[in-house]
Amino acid sequence: MTKTAPTPPPGADxxxxxxxxxxxxxxxxxxxxxxxxxxxxGITYPQYLALVALRTKEGRTVSExxxxxxxESNTLTPxxxxxxxxxxxxxxxxxxxxxxxxxxxxxxGRAVADEALRxxxxxxxxxxxxxxxxxxxxxxxxxxxxGTLLKR
Amino acid sequence: MTKTAPTPPPGADxxxxxxxxxxxxxxxxxxxxxxxxxxxxGITYPQYLALVALRTKEGRTVSExxxxxxxESNTLTPxxxxxxxxxxxxxxxxxxxxxxxxxxxxxxGRAVADEALRxxxxxxxxxxxxxxxxxxxxxxxxxxxxGTLLKR
DNA sequence: CACGATTAAATCGTGTGCGATCTATTTGCG
DNA sequence: CGCAAATAGATCGCACACGATTTAATCGTG
Numbered sequence: 049m050t051k052t053a054p055t056p057p058p059g060a061d062x063x064x065x066x067x068x069x070x071x072x073x074x075x076x077x078x079x080x081x082x083x084x085x086x087x088x089x090g091i092t093y094p095q096y097l098a099l100v101a102l103r104t105k106e107g108r109t110v111s112e113x114x115x116x117x118x119x120e121s122n123t124l125t126p127x128x129x130x131x132x133x134x135x136x137x138x139x140x141x142x143x144x145x146x147x148x149x150x151x152x153x154x155x156x157g158r159a160v161a162d163e164a165l166r167x168x169x170x171x172x173x174x175x176x177x178x179x180x181x182x183x184x185x186x187x188x189x190x191x192x193x194x195g196t197l198l199k200r
Numbered sequence: 201m202t203k204t205a206p207t208p209p210p211g212a213d214x215x216x217x218x219x220x221x222x223x224x225x226x227x228x229x230x231x232x233x234x235x236x237x238x239x240x241x242g243i244t245y246p247q248y249l250a251l252v253a254l255r256t257k258e259g260r261t262v263s264e265x266x267x268x269x270x271x272e273s274n275t276l277t278p279x280x281x282x283x284x285x286x287x288x289x290x291x292x293x294x295x296x297x298x299x300x301x302x303x304x305x306x307x308x309g310r311a312v313a314d315e316a317l318r319x320x321x322x323x324x325x326x327x328x329x330x331x332x333x334x335x336x337x338x339x340x341x342x343x344x345x346x347g348t349l350l351k352r
Numbered sequence: 353c354a355c356g357a358t359t360a361a362a363t364c365g366t367g368t369g370c371g372a373t374c375t376a377t378t379t380g381c382g
Numbered sequence: 383c384g385c386a387a388a389t390a391g392a393t394c395g396c397a398c399a400c401g402a403t404t405t406a407a408t409c410g411t412g
Contacts, residue, residue: 122392
């Protein structure tokens, strides 16, 4: 027993015991996995997430999208403007409330989102080397943790 | 059964099924948890990781530190220069090989690292709401996943 | 010993994240 | 109605990440 450690041989620093570091470093690795898959589509990873969120429900406001992606306008506004510049979304002021900006996919944006959803998730799942059940379990664990962290 | 979902009510997008998104979003949440804990020490989260890594083993080269943190010189050089400007580390060219830069903690740097290690991990563990065993299990899972992703 | 290949770090440009602040619009309450 | 408070986005500055390139030092092979 006690043969748990997959990484640290002997002289490991506390870093290896930090769950936060594992999340951080695995996030970096994920990002690196996605980059070559998304580059051909001309989008970044956060842009991919935004397109997927809009694919499900168009006409979201900046706030609503931010709620979904855990981001705020200071991050989203520039990101959305880049998507707009790339011709993938439109930004229109809500006529009923001029403070609100609603975001819609263009035809090209929808096509890019569809293409991404068609190709990327399968390749990522394959690269992760996890069974679907394993991935779902980790997803659930992380969602609970995230919920706990956000509740404070 | 099938009462697994902690987040998605009905109209959930595929986003909720993406393990990558869970990692990404939980990473954001972690970052937000750390910020107020590290702000008083005047360091950021990646800087904290660097100090912890140096606390364990000083005199690391930029490459060695990068290997430990999964970062490269294009990210580390500016980060280390900021730590140097803050008086927490020194950067010295290796006399035997002038290409190599070795990084050492200053007394202040060591003090800040000690102070951080004394206070932060415990608070983070508490905020995570996880038992030690649970956190270790998730850590192990993520380490395996990271290993798989990096092996390609 | 010479010189091309390799290596370590630094530099540059782009795209996030985020705290703080600003602007524009709307709401609410006297 | 009138105007202060609240709300939605946008803007600004700073600090990562990272691909691509550059600079400087060392190595390796002839």
